[in-house]
Amino acid sequence: MKRMSCEYESGVIRAWHAGEWTPELRLHAAECEDCGEALRLAEALRAEARRADERCNPPDSHWILRRSQRMAREIALRRMDLLLKTMRALSAIYVAVAAGWLLRGYAEVQYREIASVLHGASSEFALMAATVAAVCVVAGLWPILREDAARREAGFFR
Amino acid sequence: MEDAGMIASWIASGRERTAADEEGFKRLYEATSRPLWGYLQHVSGRPDVADDLLQETYCRFLLRKIPATDEARTRSYLFRIATNLLHDRFRSRDDAALEEPAECGVETDEAARLDVRAAMRQLKPRERELLWLAYVEGMSHAEIAAATGLGAMSIRILLYRARQKASGFLRPRRIQS
Numbered sequence: 001m002k003r004m005s006c007e008y009e010s011g012v013i014r015a016w017h018a019g020e021w022t023p024e025l026r027l028h029a030a031e032c033e034d035c036g037e038a039l040r041l042a043e044a045l046r047a048e049a050r051r052a053d054e055r056c057n058p059p060d061s062h063w064i065l066r067r068s069q070r071m072a073r074e075i076a077l078r079r080m081d082l083l084l085k086t087m088r089a090l091s092a093i094y095v096a097v098a099a100g101w102l103l104r105g106y107a108e109v110q111y112r113e114i115a116s117v118l119h120g121a122s123s124e125f126a127l128m129a130a131t132v133a134a135v136c137v138v139a140g141l142w143p144i145l146r147e148d149a150a151r152r153e154a155g156f157f158r
Numbered sequence: 159m160e161d162a163g164m165i166a167s168w169i170a171s172g173r174e175r176t177a178a179d180e181e182g183f184k185r186l187y188e189a190t191s192r193p194l195w196g197y198l199q200h201v202s203g204r205p206d207v208a209d210d211l212l213q214e215t216y217c218r219f220l221l222r223k224i225p226a227t228d229e230a231r232t233r234s235y236l237f238r239i240a241t242n243l244l245h246d247r248f249r250s251r252d253d254a255a256l257e258e259p260a261e262c263g264v265e266t267d268e269a270a271r272l273d274v275r276a277a278m279r280q281l282k283p284r285e286r287e288l289l290w291l292a293y294v295e296g297m298s299h300a301e302i303a304a305a306t307g308l309g310a311m312s313i314r315i316l317l318y319r320a321r322q323k324a325s326g327f328l329r330p331r332r333i334q335s
Contacts, residue, residue, distance in 0.1 A: 005314060005315075005317065005318035005321070010292075010298060010299060013292065013293060013296060014296055014298070017296035018296075037321065037325050038293070038321060040325075041289070041293060041321055041324055041325055041328070042293035042294070044273070044274050044328060045274065045289060045290065045293045045294050046293070046294055047274070048200065048274045048275070048278075048294075049193075049196045049200075049290075049294045052195070052196040052199050052200065053192055053196060055199075055205060056191075056192050056195045056196065056199075058187075058191040058192065058195055058209075058212060059209075059212075059213060061180070061183055061184040061187040061188070061191075062180065062184070064183075064187065064213060064216045064217065064220075065180060065183060065220065067213065067217055068216065068217040068220035068221055071217050071221060072220075072221055075221070
């Protein structure tokens with residue numbers, strides 16, 4: 001059978017920590033070998049903790065806050081950079097596809113018909129192009145404005 | 159306002175907090191940084207690593223979107239971040255580099271210090287974590303599970319084994335003192 005610790009050990013340690021013993025727990029701790037061993041180890045570790053505390057010299061909380069804000073800004077910049085790279089790549093793809101489509105259309109029509117074709121399609125084509133451009137601009141601008149608002153809220157612009 | 163109230167207020171403000179909440183964070187930091195540093199120093203065995211990871215722990219804590227919660231859970235959350243950082247450190251670096259404690263500060267009880275440190279150095283990092291959280295921080299098994307990411311059911315047996323091992327390494331004269 002697997003050897004397990006005493007079921008009261010956790011309670012004994014917490015009582016020792018808090019200094020709030022019940023008579024039953026105190027009696028148990030005095031008699032139980034497991035709990036006694038746990039208490040002795042806890043005392044040794046607590047002494048080690050006290051020694052560690054003497055050496056502890058944590059930095060100022062203000063400095064930690066500033067560092068976390070710097071990190072937040074760096075993360076936001078990295079995200080924004082990734083977004084801009086993605087937008088640039090999408091724009092390049094869009095330009096390539098649009099250029100291919102236009103060249104293909106250009107090759108298919110007779111040279112003399114160009115003027116009339118362009119004339120007939122100009123308004124529809126312009127509307128479509130303007131819509132695509134607007135979607136791209138909004139998609140790019142929305143996260144930038146959102147990020148700006150978050151940074152303003154976090155006090156980065158103060 | 160009392161410290162506990164300020165800390166609770168700061169935690170409850172969640173991610174909407176701004177620089178105006180610095181005082182609340184300061185109280186939380188003052189209440190938790192020293193125990194956290196002790197834990198990091200004990201498990202890593204090096205004060206410089208503890209310094210580094212302490213800062214990283216609070217920075218990550220501030221960056222993450224944690225739900226509003228109470229002080230005990232925040233403390234447990236901080237220990238969880240610290241434990242994860244320790245594991246990252248152990249994974250990314252040569253373990254031996256973390257095993258040799260740097261000597262600094264004034265030692266009052268050299269023999270006892272060497273006993274405990276020597277014993278702890280022979281334990282695995284996970285065992286050191288469990289012993290420290292249970293016996294120094296006084297965490298319950300559920301709290302240890304939350305702080306280490308281990309299953310709550312396995313804490314008892316793992317802790318028992320770690321204690322047996324540590325007691326075996328400690329010199330009897332030290333344990334009996």
